[in-house]
Amino acid sequence: MTEEAILQGCLKNHAAAQKELYNRYSPKMLAVCYRFAHNREDAEDMLQEGFIKVFLQIHTFQSKGAFEGWIRRIIVHTCINHLKKNKRFNESVDIIQASAIQVREENIPSIVQAKQIVDCIRLLPIGYRTVLNLYAIEGYAHKEIAGMLDIEESTSRSQYTRARQMLEDILIKRNLIPAAREKTDRLTAIH
Amino acid sequence: MKERFLYEGELEKQLKEKADQFKMYPSDKVWNEVYSSLHTRRRRFVAGMSVLIGSILILAGSQLIFPSRPVPGKITAAGVNGSKQAVTTDLPSFAAGDLVNIHSANSTDAKTSADNRAVNSPYILSAAPAGNLDNAGHFAENLLEKNINTTHVRSGQPDNLSIPVPLVSSPVDAAEVHETTASIQNIAEVNSVSAELAPEKSAAQLTHLRNDRFSWEIYFTPTLNTHYLTGLNYQTMAQSIQSSPIMLVNVSNVNGFVDNTPVLGYNVGSNILYNLSRNISLKAGLEFSFNRYYIKAYNSGSSQTSVALNSYFGYVSNPVNSVPGAGAGTDKNPQQYQNRYYQLSLPVGAEMKVAGNGSVQLHLGASLQPSYLLNTDAYVLSNDYKGYTKDAQAFRRWNLNAGAEAYISYGVGNIRWELGPQVRYQIFSTYKNSYPLKENMLNYGIRIGISKTIR
Numbered sequence: 001m002t003e004e005a006i007l008q009g010c011l012k013n014h015a016a017a018q019k020e021l022y023n024r025y026s027p028k029m030l031a032v033c034y035r036f037a038h039n040r041e042d043a044e045d046m047l048q049e050g051f052i053k054v055f056l057q058i059h060t061f062q063s064k065g066a067f068e069g070w071i072r073r074i075i076v077h078t079c080i081n082h083l084k085k086n087k088r089f090n091e092s093v094d095i096i097q098a099s100a101i102q103v104r105e106e107n108i109p110s111i112v113q114a115k116q117i118v119d120c121i122r123l124l125p126i127g128y129r130t131v132l133n134l135y136a137i138e139g140y141a142h143k144e145i146a147g148m149l150d151i152e153e154s155t156s157r158s159q160y161t162r163a164r165q166m167l168e169d170i171l172i173k174r175n176l177i178p179a180a181r182e183k184t185d186r187l188t189a190i191h
Numbered sequence: 192m193k194e195r196f197l198y199e200g201e202l203e204k205q206l207k208e209k210a211d212q213f214k215m216y217p218s219d220k221v222w223n224e225v226y227s228s229l230h231t232r233r234r235r236f237v238a239g240m241s242v243l244i245g246s247i248l249i250l251a252g253s254q255l256i257f258p259s260r261p262v263p264g265k266i267t268a269a270g271v272n273g274s275k276q277a278v279t280t281d282l283p284s285f286a287a288g289d290l291v292n293i294h295s296a297n298s299t300d301a302k303t304s305a306d307n308r309a310v311n312s313p314y315i316l317s318a319a320p321a322g323n324l325d326n327a328g329h330f331a332e333n334l335l336e337k338n339i340n341t342t343h344v345r346s347g348q349p350d351n352l353s354i355p356v357p358l359v360s361s362p363v364d365a366a367e368v369h370e371t372t373a374s375i376q377n378i379a380e381v382n383s384v385s386a387e388l389a390p391e392k393s394a395a396q397l398t399h400l401r402n403d404r405f406s407w408e409i410y411f412t413p414t415l416n417t418h419y420l421t422g423l424n425y426q427t428m429a430q431s432i433q434s435s436p437i438m439l440v441n442v443s444n445v446n447g448f449v450d451n452t453p454v455l456g457y458n459v460g461s462n463i464l465y466n467l468s469r470n471i472s473l474k475a476g477l478e479f480s481f482n483r484y485y486i487k488a489y490n491s492g493s494s495q496t497s498v499a500l501n502s503y504f505g506y507v508s509n510p511v512n513s514v515p516g517a518g519a520g521t522d523k524n525p526q527q528y529q530n531r532y533y534q535l536s537l538p539v540g541a542e543m544k545v546a547g548n549g550s551v552q553l554h555l556g557a558s559l560q561p562s563y564l565l566n567t568d569a570y571v572l573s574n575d576y577k578g579y580t581k582d583a584q585a586f587r588r589w590n591l592n593a594g595a596e597a598y599i600s601y602g603v604g605n606i607r608w609e610l611g612p613q614v615r616y617q618i619f620s621t622y623k624n625s626y627p628l629k630e631n632m633l634n635y636g637i638r639i640g641i642s643k644t645i646r
Contacts, residue, residue, distance in 0.1 A: 027214035048221045117209040136203040137210045
């Protein structure tokens with residue numbers, strides 16, 4: 001079934017087309033949710049909520065952009081709204097406490113590389129992780145992130161800097177990036 | 192700083208690339224929730240039908256537990272000085288003055304009754320004689336003050352009056368009774384009164400007959416549910432084997448690859464029956480059925496599998512995610528999973544009384560039941576018979592069942608208790624035509640019912 005046919009079917013509320021769209025994009029979108037969520041269950045809740053929005057708002061999609069990108073934006077916003085309901089998340093994005101956070105080595109999994117990277121991201125505190133996800137992977141600007149999370153733009157920048165630093169440490173510990181290069185880069189950066 | 196910036200860009204690029212490569216497969220629950228949220232019309236239908244069934248069952252239950260009473264009529268016991276003191280009973284209205292100590296054919300003789308202090312004939316209506324107002328007044332007072340018992344007389348009693356006549360049992364003074372009996376009319380007059388009332392009897396009986404044609408029935412049937420899988424065997428696949436994604440090693444009878452155990456389910460429903468004749472009645476109603484059976488599967492990790500679907504171009508493989516922990520493999524420790532089906536049916540059929548005319552009767556019945564699948568919690572077998580998966584789209588919503596039953600009924604009053612075996616067969620496959628496997632359900636159980644004549 002072509003994307004156009006799926007879109008037309010979804011506009012007519014046809015279950016088969018909806019299922020097709022869901023089958024096509026849900027694995028990627030669940031991975032997106034999983035990077036934001038605390039656990040798989042939360043991720044599935046986000047995905048469910050997100051896809052309901054997708055189907056309900058599908059008439060607003062204009063064929064100018066990529067369909068997947070449009071779905072992804074809805075899913076990401078759903079994740080953010082889901083996280084914002086959590087008090088712990090609201091506290092964590094406002095407080096900068098990078099140095100105080102210890103990453104527990106035994107929590108770091110060792111599986112295939114893509115999953116390893118995602119699991120390393122998931123080891124970050126929720127506030128850092130959210131900003132890193134939005135900036136580095138989803139491509140939002142700090143100004144947009146500030147608007148989405150109701151924080152200052154400067155807070156978003158500093159959160160990201162610390163998140164990135166922490167992630168680098170984790171990746172080096174897991175030998176996912178070479179330590180020597182990282183050190184060289186840091187020295188270069190300092191000088 | 193420049194190099195750092197480059198490295199920073201490189202890290203982000205790698206992060207994005209790796210993150211985008213990562214995929215996760217959601218559980219079936221997510222799609223089911225999304226689907227049910229989007230198709231609220233179906234949910235409303237289910238809710239509406241549930242309310243309808245509930246209402247019918249409550250109504251039927253209330254009819255059985257609290258039987259309706261006839262509308263009370265009035266009977267005037269005496270007329271005094273033109274004013275009427277009425278004793279009301281559950282009878283159609285007629286003037287008591289017209290009925291003076293009416294005795295039924297088998298009632299005791301009036302003179303004999305005069306010798307008794309109490310007149311205790313079951314079919315006597317005592318009332319004041321029309322021509323003796325003094326006595327009548329006194330008698331009426333006695334009637335009221337002495338708490339005269341009035342009870343119904345059941346219709347259909349032999350030698351009864353032509354209409355139900357209340358029993359009046361009053362310890363009337365012997366003299367008064369004697370005095371009264373002196374003025375009573377003779378038996379012939381009584382008979383003539385009876386004769387006058389005869390048409391009313393006929394009308395009442397006809398009304399009864401007409402009303403007796405309908406009856407309510409509610410029933411509950413604990414059932415054992417079995418199912419038969421067909422399709423995808425070597426014979427049926429011989430022609431399309433080239434286009435089939437099914438593993439050749441498994442092209443034999445599918446029932447050999449699954450281990451199914453019947454489990455207890457139930458049917459509950461309510462019917463309205465219309466008596467066409469003494470022995471044959473038509474019935475229609477609503478039935479809710481919960482069918483399930485166990486499947487044995489073997490623990491394995493979640494994996495990609497596929498469900499073959501028929502199309503114009505042969506079989507099309509539909510990749511799905513197998514359920515974690517399920518798989519029709521050959522592990523040593525099989526797990527039991529349940530396939531559950533919730534159906535709503537509209538049984539339409541007929542019943543025949545084949546033996547018995549009294550309180551114990553034997554009936555045979557059959558019905559066709561258009562059915563709607565309300566919900567499922569069931570696994571579908573994959574192409575290679577090695578895994579089960581959940582796919583809500585694979586199930587046929589509308590189906591047709593055929594039911595047959597034989598039961599013995601025992602009547603108490605206008606209520607009959609019913610007990611007997613029942614068989615129900617699902618005519619069309621549980622799955623849609625696009626799914627090559629066919630599953631037909633067979634349920635058998637013991638039907639426990641109760642029916643009540645509507646009057």
